[in-house]
Amino acid sequence: MSLNRVFDIAGSAMAAQSARLNTTASNLANADSVSGDPNKVYRARQPIFSAEPSFATTLQSESASVGVRLRGIVESQAPLGQRYAPEHPDADENGNVWTSNVSTVEEMVNMLSASRSYQSSIEVMSTTKELLMQTLSMGRS
């Protein structure tokens, strides 16, 4: 029955959005972390979403509804920052440390967008649950 599929779809969306919230939390927490080695600096992490089953598969199959799959988490390739901090124990010979490439504004926007999408999915789920309950009690009133 197709109403049951809605729970899978909304559930996959909630899982994906909560992973996005997780990366946002980790990015914001590490926004100010520094390192002396550019390879060891924290880089912003971004989740990659894809539709499941994939777009090409849905074109062939009859089922039109798709959930979300978290395909992976990638590190941002944005340029790292540098800060002059000679008192820092990890500073290089010029007195510079590398700072992470987390954009706080971007992360805040990501957080809002993720929580709104999460709320939409919850709304879809609870509405569908209500519909199912009403369908189950059909003819009893």
Added chain:
Amino acid sequence: MKIDPFANHASALKLRASRNEVLAGNIANADTPNYKARDFDFAKALANVQSGERSNSVRLLKTQPEHFGATAGTPSDPDVGYRIPSQPAVDGNTVETDIEQAAYAENVIGYQASLNFINQKIRGLRTAIKGEI
């Protein structure tokens, strides 16, 4: 006398449920790059179910009355199309959450309306069977 009071509402409920699934998929993929929002015309799909036909499908040509008419798919499968976005996103996603939520709400109300009609008809039949009010 032929009594089939639920026929229309039963198929309407089925279609509403599958539209619910399609729209839920759209809302779920609001942040998925390259996802294209999908939907189908409920009125047309219901008309197709009632007439037992399926639009846009390939049919065998009947040149003789003895020929069989064959269609791809069943009449209950709606023709799901792609929504034309008013503001496409840069990442190729065509879901507009507000539009999807509006369509979802409309669909849910339609589902509940059909349920209500069915319930009323059951009540009417019960009254008729019992012969008392």
